[in-house]
Amino acid sequence: MEVKVMLIAGLLGLFSLCTAQLDGNDCTKASAQSCGECIQVGEKCGWCTFENFLKQGESKSTRCDEVEALIKKGCPNGTIENPRGSVTVNQNKPVTNRKKDVAQTADQITQIQPQKLTLNLRAGEPQKFSLTFKRAEDYPIDLYYLMDLSFSMKDDLENVKNLGTDLMKEMQTITSDFRIGFGSFVEKTVMPYISTTPAKLLNPCTADQNCTSPFSYKNVLKLTKNGAEFNKLVSKQQISGNLDSPEGGFDAIMQVAVCGEQIGWRNVTRLLVFSTDAGFHFAGDGKLGGIVLPNDGKCHLKDNMYTMSHYYDYPSIAHLVQKLSDNNIQTIFAVTEEFQSVYKELKNLIPKSAVGTLSSNSSNVIKLIIDAYNSLSSEVILENSKLPEGVSISYVSHCKNGVSETGDNGRKCSNISIGDEVSFDVAITAKGCPSHGKSETIKIKPLGFNEEVVIVLNFICECECHDNGVANSDKCHFGNGTFECGACRCNEGRIGRVCECSKDDVRTEDLDANCRMDNGTDICSNNGDCICGTCECKKRDNPEERYEGKFCECDNFNCDRSNNKLCGGHGQCVCRVCVCDTNYTGSACDCSLDTQSCVASNGQICNGRGTCECGVCKCTDQKFQGPTCEICPTCPGVCTEHKACVQCRAFQTGEFKDTCQEKCSYFNLAIVDKKEDLPQPNSQPYLTHCKERDANDCWFFFTYSTGNDTVQVYVVKDPECPAGPDIIPIVAGLVAGIVLIGLALLLIWKLLMIIHDRREFAKFEKEKMNAKWDAQENPIYKSPINKFQNPSYGRKGGAL
Numbered sequence: 001m002e003v004k005v006m007l008i009a010g011l012l013g014l015f016s017l018c019t020a021q022l023d024g025n026d027c028t029k030a031s032a033q034s035c036g037e038c039i040q041v042g043e044k045c046g047w048c049t050f051e052n053f054l055k056q057g058e059s060k061s062t063r064c065d066e067v068e069a070l071i072k073k074g075c076p077n078g079t080i081e082n083p084r085g086s087v088t089v090n091q092n093k094p095v096t097n098r099k100k101d102v103a104q105t106a107d108q109i110t111q112i113q114p115q116k117l118t119l120n121l122r123a124g125e126p127q128k129f130s131l132t133f134k135r136a137e138d139y140p141i142d143l144y145y146l147m148d149l150s151f152s153m154k155d156d157l158e159n160v161k162n163l164g165t166d167l168m169k170e171m172q173t174i175t176s177d178f179r180i181g182f183g184s185f186v187e188k189t190v191m192p193y194i195s196t197t198p199a200k201l202l203n204p205c206t207a208d209q210n211c212t213s214p215f216s217y218k219n220v221l222k223l224t225k226n227g228a229e230f231n232k233l234v235s236k237q238q239i240s241g242n243l244d245s246p247e248g249g250f251d252a253i254m255q256v257a258v259c260g261e262q263i264g265w266r267n268v269t270r271l272l273v274f275s276t277d278a279g280f281h282f283a284g285d286g287k288l289g290g291i292v293l294p295n296d297g298k299c300h301l302k303d304n305m306y307t308m309s310h311y312y313d314y315p316s317i318a319h320l321v322q323k324l325s326d327n328n329i330q331t332i333f334a335v336t337e338e339f340q341s342v343y344k345e346l347k348n349l350i351p352k353s354a355v356g357t358l359s360s361n362s363s364n365v366i367k368l369i370i371d372a373y374n375s376l377s378s379e380v381i382l383e384n385s386k387l388p389e390g391v392s393i394s395y396v397s398h399c400k401n402g403v404s405e406t407g408d409n410g411r412k413c414s415n416i417s418i419g420d421e422v423s424f425d426v427a428i429t430a431k432g433c434p435s436h437g438k439s440e441t442i443k444i445k446p447l448g449f450n451e452e453v454v455i456v457l458n459f460i461c462e463c464e465c466h467d468n469g470v471a472n473s474d475k476c477h478f479g480n481g482t483f484e485c486g487a488c489r490c491n492e493g494r495i496g497r498v499c500e501c502s503k504d505d506v507r508t509e510d511l512d513a514n515c516r517m518d519n520g521t522d523i524c525s526n527n528g529d530c531i532c533g534t535c536e537c538k539k540r541d542n543p544e545e546r547y548e549g550k551f552c553e554c555d556n557f558n559c560d561r562s563n564n565k566l567c568g569g570h571g572q573c574v575c576r577v578c579v580c581d582t583n584y585t586g587s588a589c590d591c592s593l594d595t596q597s598c599v600a601s602n603g604q605i606c607n608g609r610g611t612c613e614c615g616v617c618k619c620t621d622q623k624f625q626g627p628t629c630e631i632c633p634t635c636p637g638v639c640t641e642h643k644a645c646v647q648c649r650a651f652q653t654g655e656f657k658d659t660c661q662e663k664c665s666y667f668n669l670a671i672v673d674k675k676e677d678l679p680q681p682n683s684q685p686y687l688t689h690c691k692e693r694d695a696n697d698c699w700f701f702f703t704y705s706t707g708n709d710t711v712q713v714y715v716v717k718d719p720e721c722p723a724g725p726d727i728i729p730i731v732a733g734l735v736a737g738i739v740l741i742g743l744a745l746l747l748i749w750k751l752l753m754i755i756h757d758r759r760e761f762a763k764f765e766k767e768k769m770n771a772k773w774d775a776q777e778n779p780i781y782k783s784p785i786n787k788f789q790n791p792s793y794g795r796k797g798g799a800l
Contacts, residue, residue, distance in 0.1 A: 164230025216309030286313030
């Protein structure tokens with residue numbers, strides 16, 4: 001009798017469960033058997049701990065539902081477990097307002113705030129916090145110059161010999177704490193990369209060239225503040241040589257990244273300048289030399305030489321990206337124009353890297369480094385470490401001038417100057433508890449900077465009432481379970497609402513028959529266990545995947561996929577069939593019903609030249625192409641295309657005047673009196689104004705507009721023809737012009753003569769006044785007057 005009652009109660013519970021699965025929400029569909037399972041379903045799910053909450057025939061999973069639904073079902077206030085997540089800031093040093101004349105070490109400078117947080121994560125509930133970043137002035141910089149010393153770089157080496165002191169001077173404007181180092185590379189020292197004959201191993205160049213032995217990578221100078229020492233050691237370097245064009249630069253970059261102690265990297269801004277005029281070998285190329293072991297990403301420098309180039313293959317690009325990011329190294333590729341495209345593609349794969357064009361002899365290397373550094377340092381990109389299972393993270397950036405971005409752009413801000421402050425809103429969401437442990441630690445850091453934010457994630461996997469559970473409680477069928485949170489959590493091997501069934505006892509043929517669908521042979525569709533005549537579906541490792549249905553015949557992960565996404569990312573998988581979102585159809589929800597992407601610039605679907613299928617235009621007119629069938633390489637313009645038809649319809653002229661009815665009846669024609677009566681651009685959509693010339697050199701004007709179904713053409717009634725010339729005014733004007741020009745020339749000539757005469761007369765008057773006419777001084781002058789004196793004049797009584 002007792003067994004029959006339990007079976008009836010089980011069947012009623014199964015009926016209640018099936019009803020919930022058909023009509024309920026995510027909380028009820030989850031069939032949670034404990035409070036801990038319930039709160040991991042979603043942030044809206046609560047668990048009723050009231051002991052007498054369940055009605056006869058209801059299963060334990062009925063206790064799990066949305067809070068409002070539980071209250072409506074009669075769960076008293078104060079008896080619903082619904083824990084919430086929280087954010088706690090553990091370390092919050094403000095960003096540094098540093099000045100260049102204030103002495104501070106890199107450890108004393110703070111550029112990101114806060115530095116440590118603790119998040120309590122409830123499944124489905126995002127926890128949000130903000131990060132602030134501010135570029136500090138005079139931040140220390142370590143720069144390592146890694147140079148290709150193959151023979152083609154011979155002239156470049158000469159210009160790099162004074163790089164140390166010159167670059168030190170330039171960098172003083174950016175930072176007062178600058179260090180520089182130098183390394184060189186050539187190629188792996190095995191065939192076919194180099195010649196292994198004894199003579200070529202000593203001198204790989206031609207006989208008239210003095211070259212050093214080939215090598216893979218050499219750390220010439222550890223990072224130092226002494227620019228003169230850099231010049232001295234670089235001046236001693238010699239060119240080497242190899243056989244193939246690509247170089248072994250990736251081996252060198254890997255060693256520079258992972259050999260921090262030998263290179264001398266500090267915990268400051270780290271720059272790696274990679275200078276070459278050739279391409280690069282990468283993972284897999286080592287097989288040509290019989291090298292098959294993958295690069296191990298570890299330091300193998302002995303006496304500053306890379307000693308394992310013959311043993312390990314070249315690193316892959318992904319491996320380099322990981323090591324450069326782990327060690328906060330920003331890469332500047334200084335390459336010649338020939339290989340710009342190659343290294344720009346590489347730059348797109350390596351975050352916080354830049355490419356500069358190196359002149360043929362490296363004479364512009366200092367300007368290249370300064371420009372690349374300014375470009376790199378003006379951009380901040382946030383990167384997080386690997387997230388635990390079921391945890392997602394999103395960013396919203398708030399950059400200069402109030403610009404905000406989301407998605408991938410939410411991780412970064414550009415054009416940041418020294419002293420600029422930007423912020424990021426970060427949201428972290430857990431989909432459930434990880435399979436290993438209830439606490440995880442992740443880190444967020446700005447790429448290329450040494451600072452990071454440590455975030456401790458504590459997952460809320462159990463309710464508070466779990467700690468007050470009574471083990472082996474009498475309420476759980478003679479102690480076969482723990483009574484917690486108002487329900488029984490059954491011991492191993494026991495099942496049922498109050499742990500009344502044993503898994504071993506109930507596996508009978510009679511009960512198994514209730515778990516077979518359509519009298520088949522599979523129990524619970526091989527996706528679950530038959531417990532007390534009821535199917536309990538298996539749980540998947542992925543908490544988002546589950547089996548469901550009365551016979552566990554359904555699941556939500558075996559639907560068709562598109563673009564490697566379940567139901568194309570545009571629907572839900574329900575019982576192995578995609579239920580598509582609005583405006584999507586198809587077995588994988590990969591066919592969009594939205595025609596917006598097919599609308600051409602004239603407002604027509606596919607420009608009226610094709611059909612829109614799954615959001616993509618398929619052009620029916622072979623002359624047209626493009627995403628909206630608007631591109632026609634062989635078509636004339638709208639005005640030229642319809643000129644002949646407008647002529648024949650409006651003026652009965654043109655090349656189609658004899659076949660006008662057959663060829664030109666595709667549009668509606670309207671005649672207007674003046675150009676001003678033509679429709680204006682804003683009066684109708686998709687309107688084109690046309691001005692064309694006919695065979696008589698007359699201009700005629702029309703407009704061409706299209707709708708979804710009609711074409712309308714408006715034409716000005718009378719063409720504008722140029723008037724013939726008026727001969728009399730032209731001749732009269734010409735004669736008058738000649739006369740006027742003649743008179744003007746005579747007047748000018750007369751004026752010039754008057755001016756000339758006046759100048760000559762004035763000159764004469766001036767000379768006349770300066771002349772001296774004195775007669776006594778003239779030697780040939782003879783006076784016309786003669787004077788004679790009587791000798792006897794004046795005597796008194798003189799004799800005769």
